[in-house]
Amino acid sequence: QLHLQESGPRLVKSSETLSLTCTVSGxxxxxxxxxxxxxxxxxxxxxxxxxxxxxxxxTYYNPSLRSRVTISVDTSKNQFSLKLSSVNxxxxxxxxxxxxxxxxTTPFDYWGQGTLVAVST
Amino acid sequence: xxxMTQFPSFLSASVGDRVTISCRASQTISSxxxxxxxxxxxxxxxxxxxxxxxxxxxxxxxxxxxxxxxxTLTISSLQPEDFATxxxxxxxxxxxxFGGGTKVEIK
Numbered sequence: 571q572l573h574l575q576e577s578g579p580r581l582v583k584s585s586e587t588l589s590l591t592c593t594v595s596g597x598x599x600x601x602x603x604x605x606x607x608x609x610x611x612x613x614x615x616x617x618x619x620x621x622x623x624x625x626x627x628x629t630y631y632n633p634s635l636r637s638r639v640t641i642s643v644d645t646s647k648n649q650f651s652l653k654l655s656s657v658n659x660x661x662x663x664x665x666x667x668x669x670x671x672x673x674x675t676t677p678f679d680y681w682g683q684g685t686l687v688a689v690s691t
Numbered sequence: 692x693x694x695m696t697q698f699p700s701f702l703s704a705s706v707g708d709r710v711t712i713s714c715r716a717s718q719t720i721s722s723x724x725x726x727x728x729x730x731x732x733x734x735x736x737x738x739x740x741x742x743x744x745x746x747x748x749x750x751x752x753x754x755x756x757x758x759x760x761x762x763t764l765t766i767s768s769l770q771p772e773d774f775a776t777x778x779x780x781x782x783x784x785x786x787x788x789f790g791g792g793t794k795v796e797i798k
Contacts, residue, residue: 616778616789616790616791616792617735617778617780617789618789619780619787619788619789632787633785633786666735668734671737671740673741673744674723674741675722675723675724675740675741675782676782676787677725677737677740677746677782678727678735678737679737679740681734681735681736682734683734684734
């Protein structure tokens, strides 16, 4: 059974970089052909796609965040990470990591529980 | 960006009711449409992908239909555990976008 767990600081200062890690169990990254992604949800609001990375390392980012986002993978640790630079109050949200199901419409089929990150001014 | 509009944004229903939630894309997306259920304090759960394919483990009372710009999620007989917020999501083009959600509450 696949399991994803987000970790990282819950409070980030404005203008600094938000860094989160997603640890995946139940599959080996080194032998996986899966895609892995990040989605966020501001408190009381809807879902926003941040980006995802293919098993080969190719990245796909939301154009609205592209200049500030980096998604990377550490196959030796079965982890993938999110970095969002120059954060502001609008980046306060629950951040979810997720796996992309290998089908043509690329839905997110396994999700972490989510972690709330607040940006302090 | 493709805008996804869900309606209604809120609905009140009783256990056993047939519930229909609509989702409209601002441009054609073929069948690149997924549906999720989110309960309070939890991560979203995939229900339907490719507009009408039931995700493994999801009860058969959930079904999806549509193509192009208009899509529907139907719950044939609402159960107590189905009270939640439902989101549609398009994956036809970047950026992937979600609808604003439909909250289903107990009448």
